[in-house]
Amino acid sequence: MIDVRTAVRRAAAEELRARVRAFAEREMASSGADAHCDAWMTSYSAEFSRALGARGWAGMTIPAEYGGPGRTSMERYVVIEELLAAGAPVALHWFADRQVGPALLRHGSPAQRRRYLPGIARGECYFAxxxxxxxxxxxxxxxxxxxxxxxxxxxxxxxxxxxxxxxxxxxxxxxxxxxxxxxxxxxxxxxxxxxxxxxxxxxxxxxxxxxxxxxxxxxxxxxxxxxxxxxxxxxxxSQVMAELALERSGPERFLSTMPLLRCLLRRTEARPKELGVLLAELRSIRAMSQSVAEALGRGETPTVAAAVVKDLGTRFEGKVVELARDLLPVVPDLASGDEYARLLAEAVVHSPDRTLRGGTNEILRGIVARTAAGA
Amino acid sequence: MSGEIADAIAAILRNFPQGSADGSWDETLGRAATDALRDGDWLDVSLPDLGDLADAVAVAAAVTAHGWPSPVPDLLLITNSALAAVGVPRSHRCPIVVPGPGRLDGTGRVTAAAEHVAWAPWADQLLVVAQDPRGRPTLVAVDPGQAELRPGHTLHGSPWAHVRLENAAAEYLGTATDDLAEFVTTAGALARSAQSLAALERVRALSVEHVRTRVQFGRPLAAFQAVQQHLAALIGEVAAAEAAVAQALGDVRDIRELVGDPRLSTAKIRTSAAATEAARLAHQLHGAIGIAREHELHRHTLALLTWREEFGNERFWGGRLAASAGPDLWAWLTG
The missing domain is CATH 2.40.110.10 (Butyryl-CoA Dehydrogenase, subunit A, domain 2)
Structure with a gap:
């Protein structure tokens, strides 16, 4: 039986999800912002970042005393996966939100926290x-x-x-x-x-x-x-290791090509078995990524699990591109007015970097194997 | 809880050591081990009021991790569920579900045929899924003596049989409100998913141990980067299978909740896909040693490769999962 607290938390998360989804749709439509693959790397808008901050959706785990909304890491997870799935322009505040805020909360002095965290929570302070x-x-x-x-x-x-x-x-x-x-x-x-x-x-x-x-x-x-x-x-x-766990396990490691996959399923009614196998992989990776987020929320440093998410997730992103090419072939075109052809082009042109950025997958596998085998 | 269950199961199974002669499975010992587990009430874990689904899955996993064929996962997760669906307690020692589809006539006789029914040769009662004359999903019990059984063995040596029933005398057990055949398929897929995960975890442990201890070219295998890449890929597959089973079980209390649910399809697809990759990688890591009869590895990998096809393979469930996704993929995923 689900206990009442779990049910309440779930209902609140669903409500939050619906609000973020509606906001991203509205905001992107009114500003003419297109959905992009790899948006967390490539697509940015100071207004959008600020608007997120104004709604308490930037630096979400920052507590009220430092100007943040003091939400849980799982609530943050809901927000960022909605934004990624929408292909929203989040790149400007992304790194501050993802790892610098948490690093300051873990290791920062009170003065440092006062100096940087309020701006991060407003979606106005950007970090590289x-x-x-x-x-x-x-x-x-x-x-x-x-x-x-x-x-x-x-x-x-x-x-x-x-x-x-x-x-x-x-x-x-x-x-x-x-x-x-x-x-x-x-x-x-x-x-x-x-x-x-x-x-x-x-x-x-x-x-x-x-x-x-x-x-x-x-x-x-x-x-x-x-x-x-x-x-x-x-x-x-050791401080950087905690940061890398945040960097490698988040939904951006398997949702970079989600705008393409969403567009594909809007465009075609074909639902082949290969798609089902891919969707099972997506659901499994998402479950893993969420469990790493929970561990991070408890203050743990799940280095190995994060590396596994990144390895599986980024390879999944690549499989999406190949399935799209197979199911609905078009010539990929970055300048195309057709959304699908453009998203496919974006997904193709970023194919090499997904398995590089955040630590090459081979290096990550080395970490996984050496940790397991103690070599 | 699952740790305690695993320890208790291991303690019982230690009394029936398999493979002592030539690495093969001794069926008589297997029956004795099953009897001991039954006498310890481990087959009643999934009955209402006695345990919950998570416990039943933990028992199935613990028995499977042992690496030798056992009907216990099927009895716990398929037989008990089918009986519970029609509200009847288990009355026999080894009732095995025949998924059918069968037809029950007005005089209480059933006609059915099913191939590769796991553990049918051990059955002291066949539970046949059939439609009654009014088309309702019904469970009937048939004495195995009434059936034509053509027995055989799976790739990993577990008994199965082709089962044929021709106007066999049947005892009516009950009528289900839902599609009973679909329910059995779901229960079976969950059982094989959970078993596959248990085998995968064992394959991972054996592989880690092997590359740590096996020295070649003056170094442990684990020191070679090529080996590390394989091992990490294997670990990734097992982790994905773990996540797939965990998301399917979640807070589910009753297998009925999983009928037609994407979570179940996900579990079966991902554990089957992991089986393919993990079996390949583990054998590659072990070298030829892993296929020697006396070695433990192939008992798990052959079982894994076999279970992919039982109760729907990746393509079967992939077709269903894909068909369940509408035009709004994201709403489907997060719904």
Whole structure:
């Protein structure tokens, strides 16, 4: 028997879901925003992010004392999966909402929380993520960006790459080496860096679709005050692991091509068995992703489960593209006025990056296997 | 709870050690083990007031994880459910459901035929799903002596039989309000999903252990990246199967809730698909050792590969799941 509290929580979640769905539909229609595949990477609107914040749908788990609505991680899950399924323009506040807010709640000082969280909850404070470097991609522990003690603060030297929308963001959460260490995972720390500071240079990386999502961000002796260190000096690795679990397990790891799949089923009545097998995979991945979200909500760091979600989810996204090509073949065309041809084009052109971003699937499988086998 | 159940089942099954001679299944020992589980009341876990569905699934999983053929999952999840659907208690030691479809005439005689009925050779009572003269779904009991049974074995050595009944004398048990055949298919698919998950978890454990301990080229297999990729893919498949079964069971108390439900289709499709991949990967990781008669691995993988086809394979349920999705996919998924 379902207990009353569960039933009440479920009814509230359904009500929230319906409100978000109606809002996204209305807002996107009135602003002429199209649904996009990979919208959390590619599609953005400051107005949309702000409108979400105004409704309490950005930085949702941030408590009231820091200007947030203090909702549960599962309520946040409902909201973001609705937005992703709608292909809504959420990229601007995405990273602040997904991982920086939670990182500040876990590790931030009261002053840091007061400084950043209200803006994140308003959907107005954008963060870029500074993990990968030109010489350190999948091998994250090889970061060479250094922060050295300098008077009462720090001096940051190095470069970060593949930073989504750093050119539009206000701040970056940077992983840097602060202390020499035998163990490569020790001696790392995280910094909250204002991207308008002197010595910060942001250079675009144009991707194969001709657009600018990514940037290289160079820190040339950037002076940081003491309040920029997030959490504990030397604990950067474990802090980042918690962040990566958030980054890898969310619904954006299996819903990137959902706008295409939705459009496909609107356009065709064909319901072949292969579609059913794919839908079973979707339902299973969603159940896994939700259970990881619950674990994260309890304060756990389910690194392995998150890696599994990302591996299965991103491969599922690719299968959607192939099924669409098979069921309703059209020439993919980014400039097409036909929504399906455009969504197919978007899905195709982003095919290579889904299994790369957030840690290549092969590296993630290595983590899964070594954890299981203790090797 | 499921941990305690697994421990209790394992303690009983330890008394009937299989495979001691040449790695083959001893049917007499299998019957004795089933009797011991019955005497321990483990076959009544799914009866109303005695337990719930989650417990019954846990028992089925624990017996399956042991790796040897057993009718216990079918008795718990299929037989007990069919009897419960018509409101009749179990009266025999090993009643096996014959999905039919059968026809019951006005004089109480039934005609039915079904192929590959799992555990039919062990039945002391056949429970036949049939339509009565008025077209209502009915469950009748038939003495196996009244039936023509052509016995055989599944790929993993579990007994089945083709069953034919020609105007056989039948005892009327009850009439169901719902489609009884569909209900049996659902119960069977749930049983095989839960069993497949149990086998998959065992396959995962055996594979992890093997790559940890087996040394080749001077290193444990787990140190090779190619091996790690396979192992992680295997772990991913098992995790997906776990999620699929968990979302199907959820807070379901009665298998009836799962009839025609996308959650059930999802569980059977995903566990069957995982079986294909996991069996392939596990054998690849084990090398030839896994197909040696004395090794445990193939007992699980052959069972997994067999169960894919029982009570509807991925394509059968895939067709149904796809057909249930309307033009608004997202509403369907979140509804």
């Amino acid at each position: 993520i500074g993990m990968s470097e030109p010489d350190s991609g999948s091998d994250l522990a090889a970061v060479r960006t250094r922060a050295r003690r300098d008077g009462g603060g720090w001096r940051l030297e190095g470069a970060k790459t593949w930073s989504s929308h750093a050119h539009l963001a206000h701040h970056m959460l940077v992983l840097a080496r602060t202390d020499p260490a035998e163990d490569r995972r020790a001696g790392l720390s995280q910094f909250l860096v204002d991207l308008r500071l002197d010595g910060v240079q942001i250079r675009p990386i144009t991707t194969q679709d001709g657009r600018r999502h990514f940037n290289e961000v160079v820190f040339d002796g950037v002076r940081l005050d003491d309040g920029c260190l997030l959490g504990t000096r030397g604990q950067g690795w």
